[in-house]
Amino acid sequence: MPRARSTVLALLTAALACGGCGGAMQPDELSRSIGTLESAAAEGALLGADVDRDRTKATFARAHARDLGDVVDHEAEKLQDASANGLVAERKAAAVDLAGRISEALGQIQTAPGSEREGRSAASDLTRYGNRAGKLAEGL
């Protein structure tokens, strides 16, 4: 019986550790978060490039840019709420700032899904932000 109880306790501890409940943000959690931002920026760049070349449907560009923006905003909220120390705290603050920029560039596509000029500008910005996110996650 004591053995069964200690097994249950160990499983619960492992589950809590896996779930990342409580405590300061760990580098791998931040890395996953930045990965989400990088992915959204890269996808937004692809979408923006298609808006630029008039190769997409405006309704799709608008709705999909909005979806991507929601993902980025949600990630920014999670980052903002998490506590962190040292290098992780520095990178976390940079990631929150980057999320704001990515969201803004996606907003450009959402607002003007038929404008080739806006699409080009958003694609260029999002490519830059995606690269920046990649560098931010390095060494975590």
Added chain:
Amino acid sequence: MKTALQIALGVIAAIGGFVDIGDIVFNAQAGASVGYPALWAVPVGVLGIMVFAEMSGRIVAVAKKPNFVLVKERYGPRLSTFTLVASLVLTVLTLGAELGGLGFVLNYFFDVSVSFFVLIAVIATAAAIYFLPFGGLERIFGYMGLALFVFFAASIKLDPDWGEIGRGFVPEAHGAAVYWYFVIGLIAAALMPYEIYFYSSGAVEEGWDERDMKVNRANAFLGFGLGGILAVSILVASTQVLKPAGITPDSVGTVALVAEVPYGELGLILAFVGILFAVGGATIDTAFSAAYNLAQHQGWKWGKRFKLLDEPRFTLSLAGFLLAGFAIAQTGVDPIELTEYAVIFSIPVLPLTYLPILLVGGDRAVMGRYANGLLSRVLGWAYFALICLLAIAAPVLFVWTNGGS
């Protein structure tokens, strides 16, 4: 040619089964995350469903018994009720996800609101079920879903590395848990329980008998084979477009973007038409599958082949399941996550679904000269062993890899 035109049941069961809303995105995620090395898992899963679909179609042709009748006969009341409840929960969750997916796809076309289009989707599905004959449902949703072949064309146009693709079909030993998570998910996606329930009940709806053995084989091998080609195409095209860009697909819009890259707006529209009908097919599969299972377990009269109004309990349960799916979709839950959970957590139920088919398929007292031959027996039991292994591994890998992320 005539036989080729009679494979709509296999096509809709396959497309609705393993190119549904969750699997479309799961295949793309496998391509973006693991790439070509995950390819071999698709034919492994497809061969498994071909073996069991052929067996269950043969049982219907000889014994006129769909799969849940076999479950009820072979298990005691407790185990058959447990199998019913587990399959209903998973099927209705999947139905909710499919309706949510239809809402997303329609919203990409018209940009009004997803929840509005979920309502439109449930009304359109109910109208199609009520007004169209069973064969019409199969043909419209099955064949229109083949617009997904745009991904096949895209994967060729994007000039893939054929050597890498070839090597992807050879299983390799791999240490990464994420790799095994996707491999197991791809195999399991082909073996979702509701596919086989829909297929065997659909065979009863079509009135198969011993003269239809050829039609059964064509449906099992060509129909499910086409579904497998589509799954491979999405994985390959996503490996080419999403993996190098570092994009992790989380929505059906990202998958459609894969077809837009080589073909522009036309590719996007074809992708969405294919997705719309494939997901519509999955909605029909799941709604019918839930109603068939309940009716067969309870011993009610069931089937679309009779007038729906003459079978009030079956018709009411069909309507009830659609409404339950609608309620789930309207909660705003992410349909992709919902189907991924359904795939992973359906795996422990798989042995209960497939064992009765193996037992009856091999029973000479029931099947006579149509009982399983050596090849069917060996493949059937080998796949059953694999399914039991998956039933243990899938939930563990799901937790270990944090859902493949």
